[in-house]
Amino acid sequence: MSAGLTTALATLSQPDNARRLRQLVLVVLAIWAVTALASLVWALLPDPPPVATPTAVINPVATASAGQSGAENIDIARMKDWHLFGEAGAEPVAPVTPPEVLAADNARDGIEKGARQTRLKLALRGIVASTEDGLGHAIIEYQSRQDVYAVEDKLPVPGRVTLAKVMPQQVVINNGGTYELLKLFDKSALASQVPAPRPRPEPAAKAEDLDKRGDLDATRLAAGYRKRLYQDPQSLAEVVGVSAVREAGQLVGYRVSPGQDREQFEQLGFQAGDLVQSVNGIDLSSPANTMRLYNLMRTAGEAVFEVQRKGQPVTLSVSLDEAGQQ
Structure with missing residues (x-):
């Protein structure tokens, strides 16, 4: 490799070859200098203003000629005959019931x-x-x-x-x-099938009085439950669980338990396992009293529950009148 390098140096050291090499280097430098100078000049020149491209017009507005009026193209009398907002003095059209509703x-x-x-x-x-x-x-x-x-x-x-x-x-x-x-x-067999409610003996202990009528939150909650009873009674199954309780084959009341929201259940004063035996003086031991209680509670201002709690009587009172609590 050293021999080849020595030969190349010897060749370049000759006067003619050295002169050609210098000329080649000068040409390359001249070309580079011209290119750099041109780039510098273009960088100093200001940019030309942008050329605005014509915008395509969609649905161009047709201009009326001087001798033509736009009002002449609108037939006002014909538009009145359309009766867009109904015909004055016409009989109201009865709503049409869908066929599937009629079939049901x-x-x-x-x-x-x-x-x-x-x-x-x-x-x-x-x-x-x-x-x-x-x-x-x-x-x-x-x-x-x-x-x-x-x-x-x-x-x-x-x-x-x-x-x-x-x-x-x-x-x-x-x-x-x-x-x-x-x-x-x-x-025909009501008297024999539904025995008269037995008189409930007086409790040995005095009933505990739990009065929630002054509790605004309990009143709003109870009023909301009553509204749901008459609008969507099935939704109450999510709020409170109710099961009938019988002794010796006879209905004695209904046991209640909290639904999904235990806090609301307890806010009304109830506890899980309470046995409700009467509401507003209506004895729940008679199934015939169900409709009577349902009709009474629609307009009642309060609800008074007679409850058996762990063998002890409790009287629970809740207001249903939100207006009276304002």
């Missing part, structure tokens, strides 16, 4: 005719609400537990059993395609 209403008409009394172990404890078209809610008991059911709801018995129609004194259930009746009570 017609499907419930007369289904109770020819239906026999059901043999299912269900008990109708009350009619919460009923309408002329058979809709509404009913309180139905199964295995000592009561719940509120609406039309088309599945009932808590084996098989395909649903609530088909709600009437003032009875309901119609659909038992696998067969309509059956569940009556609130049998008038």
Whole structure:
């Protein structure tokens, strides 16, 4: 490698070759200098103003000629005949009921005719609400537990059993395609089937008086529960659990337990396991009093519960009148 380097140096050391090398270096330097100078000049010159590109016009506005008026193209008399906001003095048009709603209403008409009394172990404890078209809610008991059911709801018995129609004194259930009746009570056998409520003996100890009528939060909560009872009674199942309690085969009251919000349950003064035996003086040991209590509580200003708590009597009073607490 050293021999090749020595030969190259010897070649470049010759006068002609050295002169050519210098000329080549000078040409390269000249080209670089011209390029650098041009770049410097372009950097110092100001930028030219941007050229505005024509904007495309969408839906251009047509201008009317001098001899043509825009008002001549609008037929005012024809627009009046359209009656965009209705015709003055015309009879109001009755709303049209959708065909599917009419079909649903017609499907419930007369289904109770020819239906026999059901043999299912269900008990109708009350009619919460009923309408002329058979809709509404009913309180139905199964295995000592009561719940509120609406039309088309599945009932808590084996098989395909649903609530088909709600009437003032009875309901119609659909038992696998067969309509059956569940009556609130049998008038002919009411005296024998529903015994008169036994007089409750006076308690040995004086009842504890728990008065919540001055508690504004408890009043608002109780008033809200009453509103839900008449607007959406099924939603109360999420708030409080209710189960019927019997002794010697006779109903003695309803045991209550907290739902999803235990704090609200206790704010009203209740405790888990309380046995409610009467409300506003109406004895709950008689199933016939269910509708009477339902109608009374719609306009009641307060609710007074007679409760058995761990074997001791408790009187719990809650106001339902929010206006009176303001």
